Amino acid sequence: METTIFHVFRNTPLGREILLQSLYFCQQTSSSIAVYIPQHVRFLMYYENDVVQVDLDQSYLTDPETAKEHAIELALSMDVEPRFITPKNFTASTLPDIPVDFDFMCCPRSISDLSTKISLGHIGPKVRRIINSARFPILMPSALFKEWESIIVFFGGSDNSIKALKLGLRLSQITGVPLDMFTYSGGGGTQKNKEHFVEVLREAGLEDIVCGNEDQNAKVREWYFFDGGKFEHNLYRVPHNALAVLGAYGHGVVKDVLFGSTMEMIQTILPNTLLIAGPNYVVPHP
Template identity: 25%
Template structure:
């Protein structure tokens, strides 16, 4: 099966952004687009089981009622999902996508994406799902688990689409980010988009040679590319560079160069994701 752009939608405020960025990626990559909605019949925020607080005589009846309500909730969730998939498909067609597909599954998002990994080229996710806390600094638990579980590029997107015009790769010389530079160089997703390579660290011979390699790789592939080495705290330095140069898409490795691996992703990546107001492409 042809690898496709897999866009996970739900009832969150990010679904329109997911739809629009997925349509952009599908057209740029000339890859099929599939919208995915997963009905989680056992959400983490499930209501407390109060049946033990009722007298024995009515408990059996209450359990029957609760089972019926669960069934009704599942049916409503499935129907809501079908309507969202239909709306997403229509929106993608308006954006120029030919015959987007839709899939609805029962289970969890992480399990479903893992099952579909072999037919996935790129995963597009909102920063938070519909059940996540709405604090702008909160990173959705689904996103955390997906990043930890999948070995495909993941595009985390904001709620509103803006066509990327400048891309920055946070580069540290690791195997992941070197592959990221090579991917950027040849991917049609970034055709015609200027690329900035940013190394946060000291001006050393090794860092300079790493930067030169990255810029040469991009230039030889026909990209307009520039880069810098800057000292400072990583997340703050990257943010300052983004603002100074008008960057509107960031590419990062999900793990940094350090020997100690954090539970989710490198601490720098996590900090950037939490504060991101633009799409971030995570590489594994």
């Protein structure tokens, strides 16, 4: 079945770059795109166990007369036919409810704070809530449109990273681009050896796919495994033109607040386009 990516369009140069990323993703994955051109600065997304209010910044309402025209123009230039979403339900008269039955959603790092759009910044609280609640992965595009020629999965051995790996494998299969893996085994006392990660992969039934040879149907081109140096320094090895797939927020809020999150570090340092699978992401059946 075809997949759909949900995109909130902003009619600005930055919005154009972000839409181009979504459209490129559609092209690569044969997905269709559902575009929402906001009429109000906020909307609600009702997930299974959470309701997220997204407060957009004013730039999303820029020049509404030309917004649809621009979106169509960009989509057709990339041979994608867009479908525009008009909210049917409203919680309050200026508070539309946006459906959540998509397969992907494109979301910049922050959608309610203009200051972060010029740098990689931190993930805004709304985007974090969306990642936490959504059953679909979030495409977090780089500030400037760039085609990706490989996929790299950040694998740290957690349940969420297994999901991310499955997502990366699926995308690699659909798009035909090579898949790499990145693992940092941790510095100091928490260091784990490679066998530990192989064991995790074996338990998930992915060992042959990652570590096997071609006869064993291996799908991973290269496994970047680092057991030394600083994590952020090792990120330099991530190809500049790779789509980075990672799991996020598998830990509790307390741990994230106290010790920081690997995902936050990756997104702050890495300018690549990211595809983030949150804790509620459900891997679709093949």
